[in-house]
Amino acid sequence: MTLLEMKDLTVEYKVAGGGLPAVRGVNLNVDSGETVGIAGESGCGKSTMAGAILRLLPATTKVTGEILLDGEDVLGMGWARLRAVRWSEASIVFQGAMSCLNPVRRIDDQIAEPILVHAKKGDATATSKAIARRVRDLLEQVGVPAWRARSYPHELSGGQRQRVMIAMALACSPRLIIADEPTTALDVMVQAQVMNLMKGLVKETGVGMMLISHDLSVISDVCDRVAVMYAGRVVENGPARTMFTDAVHPYAKALTGAFPVIGDPSSRMAPRGLPGDPPDPRELPTGCPFHVRCPMAIDECTTNDVRLRPVPGSSDRAAACVHVGHEPALAGPASGGLGEDR
Amino acid sequence: MTETTPPVLEARGLHVGFGRVRAGIPAIKAVDNVELAVGRGEILALAGESGCGKTTLARAMLGLQKPFRGQVLHNGVPLNYSSRGLKAFRRKVQLVLQDPTGALNPRRTVYEAVAEGLRIHRIPGNEKDLVAGALSLAGLRPAERFFNRFPHELSGGQRQRVVIAGALALKPDVIVADEPVSSLDASVRGEILALLLSLRDQLGLAVLVVTHDLGLAWNIADRLAVMYLGRIIETGTTEEVLAAPSHPYTKALLSVLPESNHMQPIILQGEPPDPSNIPSGCRFNPRCPAIVDGSAERAGVVGDCLTGALPVLPAYSPHMAACLLHRDTGMVIHSGAAEATV
DSSP: OEEEEEEEEEEEEEETTEEEEEEEEEEEEEETTOEEEEEOOTTSSHHHHHHHHTTOSOTTOEEEEEEEETTEESTTOOHHHHHHHHHHTEEEEOSOHHHHSOTTSOHHHHHHHHHHHHOOTTOGGGSHHHHHHHHHHHHHHTTOOGGGGGOOGGGSOHHHHHHHHHHHHHTTOOSEEEEESTTTTSOHHHHHHHHHHHHHHHHHHOOEEEEEESOHHHHHHHOSEEEEEETTEEEEEEEHHHHHHSOOSHHHHHHHHTSOOTTOGGGTTOOOOOSSOOOOGGGOOSSSTTTTTOTTOOGGGGTOOOOOEEOTTOSSOEEOOTTTTSOTTOOOOOOGGGOOOO | OOSSSOOSEEEEEEEEEEEEEETTEEEEEEEEEEEEEEOTTOEEEEEOOTTSSHHHHHHHHTTSSOOSEEEEEETTEEOOOSHHHHHHHHHHEEEEOSOHHHHSOTTSOHHHHHHHHHHHTTOOSOHHHHHHHHHHHTTOSSGGGGTTOOGGGSOHHHHHHHHHHHHHTTOOSEEEEESTTTTSOHHHHHHHHHHHHHHHHHHOOEEEEEESOHHHHHHHOSEEEEEETTEEEEEEEHHHHHHSOOSHHHHHHHHTSTTOTTSOOOOOOSOOOOTTSOOSSSTTTTTOHHHHTSHHHHTTOHHHHHHSOOOOOOSSOSSEEOOGGGGGGTTBOOOHHHHHOO
């Protein structure tokens, strides 16, 4: 069932001299027991979107559209309800475990905090003994030995700290976990350990997970579906496997090409990048925001801002590109009116 | 590598340590007897997890860290640690760091950043032409347009190009690049790697690139050395090492890469032990999958794995792995890939 539903979500930061549109109309669902990946470069709006889901953005930020968590509108919630929802319905694992843990408090106290805050009065599970047991269970679940419970963050390695962050996110048994670059600062081996752990959690507990990463190869390994974002919009979404091997949108293609497959002769001594830089959200190009960097751009791209449309021959893929549904070589007249989402 | 020309940069029996020195031996042996050589016009990748000593080794090869035993040689001449000797050496051996934002002074223009080295080394010639030449070599064209820009006006990829231009201005023989793309976005990553490759082709520049990313090695490196806990444990051409990894550690590292779906992931438990407490015998034995699955025992080497001493791999060698499973062949790996290359 649908756990998280975003409908035409837009987020605009308030900056000197007007608004800065960071997310521009995103439609996305996450189901229970499903892992959805969000890929894109820095500045594409992926972390802003994550922040918007739990309303963690500055108060001046303008968020429009709809965010439904289990059918409940997050944007319309009162503060009390919102506080109850954070941690217990949905929680976030941030990327910098170093800066997200309090350096002067022991990790068991930090993991216990959300449990204490969310305990109802007279709750039998909120005795100090029960909480201590729960913390130890959580640590074991994420692969940190329980005797580490009384440690301070600096006594743990980077991988262990990230595991503690995951244990905190699990503390109130949320139904949705948003992981924002959870392994970016970690080594490959530790990254594999942490990703394996998260895969296991989704399988065993049936939570829904949104995994945000710039690394499409990690996403394709862990996620069921993936959405690639560019300039605040989803430009392609579909099953993670096919996205990595057979992306349709030129940007998604470039992003997959940036992570070489070792042993693939075509990438040996031939690193692939994408010339140019992501656009400034205040001065987006006309038409398709990607056309300035796009190797397949045609004249129409400068005027026609194509929205997501189904990829022919598949039921579960969509891409926002003029060429989708047309032969790439043909610059034939595409009907702009059909370019609406869904 | 021919016998006549010495390598541009070479480490011979290099030991680098930190902490209290007892009987001439420091408490922490970060680099523990390493042989490594970068030939003229060669790109050598040095790979390993954080804490394995790869950055310390790179720093020692730059003369930033004095070894307590062993030598660094530049064009066959041992490095002279007097301040005049180091200055001459640093003109020819340049450094490119991971984070270009931290490497550039935010209050200096691009021109000043590139000209600084020219002034320090009193390079004769028209400074403006030299700066412009270095910037356009680094792919910032037309160079004059960038002269008066400040780092904050540039994108991450452009900043890294400025850092590379600053290194190129001094016409070095070799660049030591420590994780040159790990702070950059996926699409920019390929562009910077392509730049390093083209500099090698155009100028015959040698590069020692320190990385945790084996995909990067596959993209640009001629040879690859894998480091674990202060030692090189496998070395050979990139094709040999990545197509036929032979050390259990290299195998595990490759198997956990997200796109290595043909391999069963070997997820090593725990983290690398710390270099103040190097295990006796083979230093990888506490985590070695070959010991866990009994293949070391069947080969009759497990006793030596735990107690025996491992030989040090030579700098220039055929594909070799410092693993007792390959003791019969003197650690030399005979793979199909070996004959195809060289």
